[in-house]
Amino acid sequence: MQSQILVNFGQGGRTMILADKIIEERKKNGWTQEDLAQKLGVSRQSVSKWESAGAIPDLKKIIQLADLFEVSTDYLLKDEIEKENTDISCDTDCVLHRVTMEEANAYMNEKKKAAPMLANATTLCILSPISLFLVSTFNDGLAIAVACIILLGMVALAVFIFVKTGIKLSPLQYLEQEPFETEYGVTGLVKEKNQCYQEHYSFSLACGVVLCILSVIPLIIAGCMEASDYVCTLCLAVLLILVSVGVNILIRVSTIKSSYDTLLQEGDYTKKEKLAKKKTETFTGVYWCLVTAIYLGWSLWTKQWDVTYMIWPVAAVLYAAMYGIVRMIMKLEK
Numbered sequence: 001m002q003s004q005i006l007v008n009f010g011q012g013g014r015t016m017i018l019a020d021k022i023i024e025e026r027k028k029n030g031w032t033q034e035d036l037a038q039k040l041g042v043s044r045q046s047v048s049k050w051e052s053a054g055a056i057p058d059l060k061k062i063i064q065l066a067d068l069f070e071v072s073t074d075y076l077l078k079d080e081i082e083k084e085n086t087d088i089s090c091d092t093d094c095v096l097h098r099v100t101m102e103e104a105n106a107y108m109n110e111k112k113k114a115a116p117m118l119a120n121a122t123t124l125c126i127l128s129p130i131s132l133f134l135v136s137t138f139n140d141g142l143a144i145a146v147a148c149i150i151l152l153g154m155v156a157l158a159v160f161i162f163v164k165t166g167i168k169l170s171p172l173q174y175l176e177q178e179p180f181e182t183e184y185g186v187t188g189l190v191k192e193k194n195q196c197y198q199e200h201y202s203f204s205l206a207c208g209v210v211l212c213i214l215s216v217i218p219l220i221i222a223g224c225m226e227a228s229d230y231v232c233t234l235c236l237a238v239l240l241i242l243v244s245v246g247v248n249i250l251i252r253v254s255t256i257k258s259s260y261d262t263l264l265q266e267g268d269y270t271k272k273e274k275l276a277k278k279k280t281e282t283f284t285g286v287y288w289c290l291v292t293a294i295y296l297g298w299s300l301w302t303k304q305w306d307v308t309y310m311i312w313p314v315a316a317v318l319y320a321a322m323y324g325i326v327r328m329i330m331k332l333e334k
Contacts, residue, residue, distance in 0.1 A: 019053040025069040030179035030265050097180045104186045107172045112261035114165045117252040121161035128154035128245040130237045139231050175262050179271045194260040204253040212247030215239045291315040
């Protein structure tokens, strides 16, 4: 009979064999047997045998398993070893949702449809202040009022698109928030699509970034030539147009790429990242509510909507910095 490796786990005296531990760790990472097999470079049948205690992985594979699961080899092999990682959100009794082929295809299709909608809505937000910039140099009250109406109309339309798209995606939103398993064949299909899309994604990403970088050139030229205020305003409009095109490209390809990362549980959608996002949800909500309150209060007080609009890019940069600090503090507390 095949020997079994027994471990006395935790304070409750629960005995687990190596097979049980492989199953537990695999499920907690949201991997199927096929996923784990691909990561280890073995067949799915080998993983199945390990989990049914029909075979025991060799020492090299045990070391690989320990690295993948982020546990020690002692935990996998020795008796009376407590698990080092106490951040457990799912035990062996936890049943993860299994994503079917139909669900995976539906999610990828919905994200593909949402990509241009989200990109265009963001473009509307970026372009919305252009009319206000162009008429601000004339000091014409009526023209400024019309420009403000155009600005608010474009922002309102963008918000409508964001909300409508979010509602359409909400039934499948759990894929981005919770760990899950995939049925046999799903991971292979998604990986194939991801590989086919990678070249287009890389090229589009480069184009979008280059456009954003080049967007400041007209403004720099106008500054060097000591151009008039109106010419500088036109250059600012060109800057926003170039930025909007670049961001549009970035959002389109990133939205589609994120659908593959979500189903593969890679990048920003690994189990650890999902847990981290849950812990930072409160900070994110409070931060943007505060920014909105400051923007509205400042704008209504000063009536300088063409100036107070700049709070948003500043707030975005600060958010990225503060979010990084919050994540760093969370890591130190573990």
